[in-house]
Amino acid sequence: MNLTKSNPLLLVGAGKMGGAMLSGWVDQGIDPAALxxxxxxxxxxxxxxFSKKGIRHVTEAPVGxxxxxxxxxxxxQMMDAALEPLKPVVGPETLVVSVAAGKMIATFEAAFGQVPVVRAMPNTPAQVQRGMTALFASPAxxxxQKTLVEELLSGIGAVAWLENEGQMDAVTAVSGxxxxxxxxxxxxxxxxxRKAGLSSELAAKLARQTVAGAGxxxxxxDLEAGTLRKNVTSPGGTTAAALDVLMADEGFQPLLDAAVAAAAKRSQELS
Structure with missing residues (x-):
């Protein structure tokens, strides 16, 4: 399926995530007239x-x-208010794609009928084309259309299809x-x-570059994260001493387990 001026993509919301996707599409070479x-x-x-690339901008759903x-x-939290004005522009074959956490496919089918719907959960590294987007499609x-969604969202990073919609809450908690x-x-x-004796400026620079470089x-x-970790860790060395703390029974893993569970629970509540 090719997007064209007469068969365009309507992006509703150009905030951080919508803007990141739009920039990715432009970089991909999608015709701005089709956006x-x-x-x-x-x-x-x-x-x-918008001005530089000739992308049409409207403040409300275009008529006709x-x-x-x-x-x-x-x-x-803004989804219900956003969907009502879109009803006149969504036809039976229009593909609706949502990137809102917690909003299930049933939400969009209730608004638009049995139209094709894809839920997508990207994350903010999409702003630098290093995003991770999980996808789930309705039977329609x-x-x-799946291929088109993959092409659109691969412009901001990697994509993966889910087996069932119930997995979306966990995806939101992990990668979202x-x-x-x-x-x-x-x-x-x-x-x-800083607490170990470094200046705040130096400590921040070391931490920032270390996290960015490791990522x-x-x-x-091609190596697994666990293998890369082991490659850094000399037996009895400084890294091993630190990991003994981080990998203790009350260390990093149980904290992340609790954090992901809390985020997944909140995603369910938002639905």
């Missing part, structure tokens, strides 16, 4: 992108248009919220360095 952005208050950065794809990138989604856990680790590592190594390597 329409509906956002009442876009950022100055997004407005500049039935897009090939409507991708809704608004916060879950065709193979061609996961970048925040990594950023917190960088914060805590910097603070630990890039993990991204590029």
């Amino acid at each position: 329409i952005v509906c956002d009442p208050r876009p950022s100055d950065e997004m407005a500049a992108l 248009l039935t897009p090939a794809v409507v991708l809704v990138a608004v916060k879950p 989604v065709s193979r061609e 919220s996961g970048p925040a856990y990594v950023f917190l680790m960088a914060e805590c590592l910097a603070e630990a360095g 890039e190594l993990l991204y590029r390597s």
Whole structure:
């Protein structure tokens, strides 16, 4: 399926995630004429992108248009208000894609009828094309539409299809919220360095580059994370001493178990 000016993609919401996807599509070479952005208050950065690339911007759903794809990138709390004005533009063959945490396919079928719906859970590294997006499709989604979704979202990172919609809460808790856990680790590592006698500036620089470098190594390597960890760890050395603390019974794993469980529970509540 090819997106065209007469068969476009309507992006509803051009915030951090919607904006990251839009930038990725432009970088992929998608014809800007095939893209329409509906956002009442876009950022100055997004407005500049619209102007530079010739992307049509509207503040409300365009009248007299039935897009090939409507991708809704608004916060879950804003979803109900966002869907009502979209009813006139969603036809029976329009593919609806949602990136809102917790909002199930039934939400969109209740609003638009038995249209094809794909739930997508990307994460913020999409802003630098290092995102991870999990996908789940309703039975009405065709193979061609699945391929189109993969092409759209592979522009911001890796994609993976889920076996059932129930897995989306766990995905949200692991990869959707996961970048925040990594950023917190960088914060805590910097603070630990400061307490060990480093200046705040140096500790922050060491922590930031270490987390970023380790992440890039993990991204590029074919080795499992556990193998990479072991490769850094000399028996009886400094890293081993630190890992004895982090891998203790009350250490890192049970904390992450509890964190992911809390996030998954909240995702269920948002539905």
